[in-house]
Amino acid sequence: MPPPLILLPGLKSDHRVWQPQIDRLGRRCEVIVPVAALDSGSIAGMAAAVLAAAPARFALAGCSMGGYVALEVMRLAPERVERLVLVSTSARPENPATTPLRHAALALARRDGVGAMAAAGLDRDFHHAHRYDLRLAALMVAMAESVGLDAITRQVDAVIARPDARPMLASISCPTAVIVGEQDQVTPPDCSLELAAGITGSTLSMIPDCGHCAPLEAPRRVTEVLQMWMDE
Template sequence: MEPIVFIPGLLCTEILFAPQIVAFSDRPILVADHRRHETIAEIADSILDTAPESFALAGLSMGGYIAMEIMRKAPERITRLALLDTNSRPDTADQIKRRKFLIKLTVEKGFGKIPHLLYPGFVHADLENDEDMKATVVEMATETGGEAFIRQIKAVIGRQDSRPQLNDIKCPTLVLVGDGDTLTPPSRAQEIHELIPGSKLAVIEGCGHLATLEAPSAVTAELKKWMDNSSMHSPR
């Protein structure tokens, strides 16, 4: 069976993909660890060192940045690609300023309040007061911890513009986004879709940035189609 490598987003752990791990339990699954390195390139290398020889690759948000780096480094090893709630562009000056503020806040005031500060941006507006979802997000962030958070932020700030390489992607590709994602909005997913030949775009209704948890059934259904060759567009 074709293995799947899932790469979580910033401050996220394997819990982010819990519904999909259950759905694909008939095949080998690896959830990548992106907490130990300070650059996207180093994270990509560490994943390639531990991943199967060939595999399907799915990354959400920061996981998407890493997945695009893996595609640059070892496209021959990737059987198919899913880019979920992510962005192919580098950070803007304003985004870098905000991220550096979060690092400063973590260093000077501690990490405890950071997950609560970030939570509203992670989910659809309708889930802003959902205590169960918030508890899940805070649990993932707490497991990640402040030191790893700072490393992740530095990696995200330093990432490159992936747009020039997207046209080179030849494997079946799914681009998915929540219609209420404010961090990496549908316009960014549309841009990725238009740049990757033959890719499929899926917009999930009533869903924010953490699509795999917010709309697990809808996202899993799209991923099952993605794993089925016959349902994907062939490259143009």
């Protein structure tokens, strides 16, 4: 029996960012998406909340901000994680050039609502082949509205202040898969190349015609990688 699988969404997202994977993998194991644990002003606080609610041992997958949290979980309690997947994420600290963009997005959310913030980010979130998919656009807006401005503000603060996780990559010894869209503008492929190079024995899957939201843009491929990773 596979271990319980914890899926961590990204910034301004909820369980629906993983829905294609939940639908398939939920037939094989217990799937947990601890959205409430990601309402914190620090990555360490999020990781502590995930661990407090988690089973004794589990498999762990994090997308974008969820990947930052997953790496912090690995730092805090590596003995509890049987397998790790890092999707569309990075071990690097905040790029100072990105911080003003985050503050501008929050200002837009305060003025026009978090739905407007989510809609304004679609060009960066998606590959152009998916940018005008009305279903995906509506989903991104709905998730942001569900998370809410207060929680998103705390998440942005946490992402800006996140630690540099690169020094601890070599300590990760569980089976690890790294997944990234070839056209990811938010955490470009070189971030995933760095993750894969730093984690001994990890695998790297680069998905063509895919941006930052790989679980939604390439659901079949992401699910296939997760299934193979669970079967190792």
